[in-house]
Amino acid sequence: MTASSTRRTTAAYSRLTAVGAIAVAGALLLTGCGDQTKGKDNGSGSASTSNAPLADKLPKEIRDKGEIKVGSDIAYAPVEFKDSSGNVVGLDPDLAAAMGKQLGVKLTFENGTFDALLTGLRSGRYDIAMSAMTDNKNRQEGVDPDTGKKVGEGVDFVDYLTAGVSIYTRKGDTKGITSWADLCGKKIAVERGTVSEDLAKQEAKKCPSGKKLTIEAFDDDQQSQTRLRSGGVDAASSDFPVAAYAVKTSGGGKDFEIVGDQVEAAPYGIAVAKSDTQLRDALQAALNAVIKSGEYEKILEKWGAQDGAVKESAINGGK
Structure with a gap:
């Protein structure tokens, strides 16, 4: 679980390559x-x-x-x-x-x-x-x-x-989220003690009055995924390999989608x-x-x- 810093990556990893290999593992x-x-x-x-x-x-x-x-x-x-x-x-x-x-x-x-x-x-x-x-x-x-x-x-x-770290949403229901800056006024699920929580806290401090970012922190990533799947939050965040695996395997690939680029490599x-x-x-x-x-x-x-x-x-x- 990646820990926080302020820089963003200059080049995101190839999602197609990573997700394709994950698909093989997920099938097995x-x-x-x-x-x-x-x-x-x-x-x-x-x-x-x-x-x-x-x-x-x-x-x-x-x-x-x-x-x-x-x-x-x-x-x-x-x-x-x-x-x-x-x-x-x-x-x-x-x-x-x-x-x-x-x-x-x-x-x-x-x-x-x-x-x-x-x-x-x-x-x-x-x-x-x-x-x-x-x-x-x-x-x-x-x-x-x-x-x-x-x-x-x-x-x-x-x-x-x-x-790096990624944000993902329910598939077909992105709420217009393409980056961390789009989370103001929304709810995000994260795993406690990770960069996802740190980044959410940093972003929450930047949100204007009346557009609070609500952070729900859980003991493990599976709880975050369950919360997002049920519609209790608008988005979730975890390390890119984990987010990509969830996108590929949860609900046979029908539950989630990654939005925006991964950050904080x-x-x-x-x-x-x-x-x-x-x-x-x-x-x-x-x-x-x-x-x-x-x-x-x-x-x-x-x-x-x-x-x-x-x-x-x-x-x-x-x-």
Whole structure:
């Protein structure tokens, strides 16, 4: 879930390419995205540490445990969600499985609400957080974007994808919305703690008297989609890969449409505690190995996210 900044992208990603690939994934999988219960398989398999090329880069306690616990909001198709059998699937789990093979450990996804993932990371509930989370300075430094005040220890990010943010409406009922500026006097549904909420708050401050922008924030993106589908709001917003997937799959493609261009392109990052530099560097090495092998490109193509590919993983590349 992309976090806020003020710049807009100069070129939107190719929707036809992304949505076309998403259609293939959508045809193969029944999303079951709203299921927040623990699935039969919430982990990503890996080779044993004795056979893994990068196992020695991991901290000893992780190698001994053979597992990395991953905090994730598992209701954000196609990035991470549960299929009809309750298994955790998506772009992030596939990348995690590929990285696990390099490191010789299993990356186990544990479900949580998005706005509580970094708290869970700081408390030790998770070893890392991987959930379409945007790498930005506020999160790196532990700063509340609304108040500008430091509210906790920041995190480091291992960047793995670039994505922007989109607005979508009910199909054939756009209410004249083509950009964020058109939302004044209307209602929008967003997921709490994401850039969509931040951008909506920023836009609300600009609206003239008598044209209030009403923001309804939910725990997960599926609730936002349900609210829009029922007509309770005029629009919803989420990261472009998620919005495109919803447009393609919800109601067989009859429920929603994307309006306007995506904005705020920024890197997704795997969040790691500041103190866990060895784990952070091991993850970066594993991701770069997956990129170099060509498996990274195949995973992104599978989930319609190839336009957001990076050539090399960066640490804290977000602004």
